[in-house]
Amino acid sequence: MADFKSTIDSAFSFQGDSILIGTAMLNKEAVVNTPVRLPLNMVSRHGLIAGATGTGKTKTIQHFAESLSEKGVSVLLMDIKGDLSGIARPGVSNPKIDERVAKIGGEWKPKQFPVELMSISGEKGLRLRATVSEFGPLLLSKILELNDNQQGAVTVIFKFCDDHQMPLLDIKDFREVLRFITNEGKENIKEYGTVSTATAGVIMRKLLELEQQGGDIFFGEKSFDVNDLLRKDSNGQGFINIIRLCDIQDKPKLFSTFMLCLLAEIYKSFPEMGDKAAPKIAIFIDEAHLIFNDASKALMDQLEQVIRLIRSKGVGIYFCTQVPSDIPESVLSQLGSKFQHAMRAFTANDRKDIKLVAQNYPETEFYKTDSLITEMGIGEAMISVLNEKGIPAPLVHTLLSPPVTRMDILTTQEQDEIVNNSSIARSYNEEIDRNSAYEMLKNKIQPDSAPPVKTVEKPSKKVGEDGGLDISKRIAEVSKNPVVKQVARELTRGLMGMLFGKR
Ligand SMILES: Nc1ncnc2c1ncn2[C@@H]1O[C@H](COP(=O)(O)OP(=O)(O)O)[C@@H](O)[C@H]1O
Ligand SMILES: [Mg+2]
Structure with missing residues (x-):
């Protein structure tokens, strides 16, 4: 003892x-x-x-x-x-x-x-909460349990949004980009790679599953x-x-x-x-x-x-x-x-x-x-x-x-x-729905009926002769806004890439 x-x-x-x-x-x-x-x-x-x-x-x-x-x-x-x-x-x-x-x-x-x-x-x-951008393509693909091909598509989407300074804040944003690039935006995504309708369909379905588990509350x-x-x-x-x-x-x-x-x-x-x-x-x-x-x-x-x-x-x-x-x-x-x-x-x-x-x-x-x-x-x-x-x-x-x-x-x-x-x-508990990919793409499609947005000024002149379908011009206008710039910077600040990118 x-x-x-x-x-x-x-x-x-x-x-x-x-x-x-x-x-x-x-x-x-x-x-x-x-x-x-x-x-x-x-x-x-x-x-x-x-x-x-x-x-x-x-x-x-x-x-x-x-x-x-x-x-x-x-x-x-x-x-x-x-x-x-x-x-x-x-x-x-x-x-x-x-x-x-x-x-x-x-x-x-x-x-x-x-x-x-x-x-x-x-x-x-x-x-x-966390934004989809902060999650980054790799982690998002992992949660959605995507295969390599589908993960490739997600990476393409992130890169596309990154280059065009379109913040992906919530699931709604991601879904809208997915919809866009498989429809009227088909041409815009070409230089990044192809995302087939079937692949987009699978990702869309997995996003829905995540939303049903409450994932949409968490993103934003x-x-x-x-x-x-x-x-x-x-x-x-x-x-x-x-x-x-x-x-x-x-x-x-x-x-x-x-x-x-x-x-x-x-x-x-x-x-x-x-x-x-x-x-x-x-x-x-x-x-x-x-x-x-x-x-x-x-x-x-x-x-x-x-x-x-x-x-x-x-x-x-x-x-x-x-x-x-x-x-x-x-x-x-x-x-x-x-x-x-x-x-x-x-x-x-x-x-x-x-x-x-x-x-x-x-x-x-x-x-x-x-x-x-x-x-x-x-x-x-x-x-x-x-x-x-x-x-x-x-x-x-x-x-x-x-x-x-x-x-x-x-x-x-x-x-x-x-x-x-x-x-x-x-x-943290204030509801923010800042201008992000969803609004940017919606605006593009209906430039005249789109509601004036909270943080991004509407371009003073009409965008493009074709009724606003020129996405690069439209995005160039929108991304002059300092708020969008700042979000875009956040978007590239690692995205957990330092941890998950290496593998
Ligand atoms: N360190 C402790 N000091 C005092 N009472 C304790 C202690 N650990 C457990 N108890 C008693 O046992 C009960 C059950 O403990 P609890 O921690 O809830 O168990 P578990 O989490 O393993 O299910 C407590 O409500 C408390 O009455
Ligand atoms: Mg216990």
């Missing part, structure tokens, strides 16, 4: 900053005041939070998020079940928490944290600036950004698309920091199997690549799921910290999973890992983290710290309060 405590004490005493996870346990009893910690410089090595339903995974995320925010690290929570919003309000003590805290040591002070509620659908919160302006995830409050605490995804469970494709887009955007926007620094942000993905279940091989490869690269940008990603085998091996092998809550052995398959999990943990003289995995209590976990030098710390059965915020959801009124008090939500 003395041996155990001194082993843990020395393994988890770090020179740099760290966050407290809980207190070590031996023979299923808490060893009072034997802190298990995660060094801050290892947060960006990613992690896994696994365990059966009701074993405490979400509370682990909640405590983790609170501790990071306190250290000035921002947090992004993918809240699928909607049970993390309580972090915006102080917790209420109860005898169970008091008992837990007495074993862990230290004091428990109820507290609330700065929270921004976000949504990619109709839920309350700041609306996260104002596109989200990922640097807004890194805000701090006046006390220097990192914001906890909660993306409410309660209505996305039956839309796995939209979820994985969104995740990939967000990660790619973060990768593109954040500066390189090297491996050693404190993290900028930690991202927690609850019910992570949803991302992987329906993802195509191509999407998976991209995800795996982003996860590998994003580490050096100071970004840690934590996957939360019931069994580790929900996560593909290629991703699993990149996860530095593991929080394994209890697993349940109902079926032969379960027992196989448990055996595998136990085998994957480091050898330990203190525990019988495979039996302990099924016997741990709620709010306990087998913890395997990296020490501050990046070497695995000993596997330790841990009684986990309780959250200091509310362990329950917010009321509708409380949610409204947060959204209304947000300093940035309003600017």
Whole structure:
């Protein structure tokens, strides 16, 4: 016992900053005041939070998020079940928490944290959106699961729009260009390549599918600036950004698309920091199997690549799921910290999973890992983290710290309060339908009946003798407008090309 405590004490005493996870346990009893910690410089090595339903995974995320925010690290929570919003309000003590805290040591002070509620659908919160242009041809093709030939057509369309400074903001824009180049614009596209009617038809159908999954809500302006995830409050605490995804469970494709887009955007926007620094942000993905279940091989490869690269940008990603085998091996092998809550052995398959999990943990003289995995209590976990030098710390059965915020959801009124008090939500939630490819092409076809547009002045003289059918002239006129110019520049600023173009 003395041996155990001194082993843990020395393994988890770090020179740099760290966050407290809980207190070590031996023979299923808490060893009072034997802190298990995660060094801050290892947060960006990613992690896994696994365990059966009701074993405490979400509370682990909640405590983790609170501790990071306190250290000035921002947090992004993918809240699928909607049970993390309580972090915006102080917790209420109860005898169970008091008992837990007495074993862990230290004091428990109820507290609330700065929270921004976000949504990619109709839920309350700041609306996260991205333009089709920002997505770029490769990623868009991947989501639509297009073959090489169809992807070629999409690339042609992007290039065409790029050259003619036609911003592709939403799906409506893309569809209109697709329609245009297979009809009256056939000649205009010739120098770029051919897009057959059949190919256009397939793409059109896939776009429709995406729209039915809610993809049209996600595409458009104002596109989200990922640097807004890194805000701090006046006390220097990192914001906890909660993306409410309660209505996305039956839309796995939209979820994985969104995740990939967000990660790619973060990768593109954040500066390189090297491996050693404190993290900028930690991202927690609850019910992570949803991302992987329906993802195509191509999407998976991209995800795996982003996860590998994003580490050096100071970004840690934590996957939360019931069994580790929900996560593909290629991703699993990149996860530095593991929080394994209890697993349940109902079926032969379960027992196989448990055996595998136990085998994957480091050898330990203190525990019988495979039996302990099924016997741990709620709010306990087998913890395997990296020490501050990046070497695995000993596997330790841990009684986990309780959250200091509310362990329950917010009321509708409380949610409204947060959204209304947000300093940035309003600017993102305004509806903008700026002049883009759709309007530009529509205008061209009916120059006289087209409504005067908001941001682009109508050309003073009639365009072309042929009643406006000369697209190059028309576009030249429109693109003199500074707003359009600016969008066109955005259009070419990488389009995730640096990440996806190389492959
Ligand atoms: N670290 C903890 N501290 C205090 N209570 C906890 C802790 N972890 C779990 N619990 C208790 O267990 C319940 C279920 O935990 P939860 O995190 O929702 O499980 P899961 O996400 O694995 O389904 C919580 O409502 C809470 O009462
Ligand atoms: Mg949960």
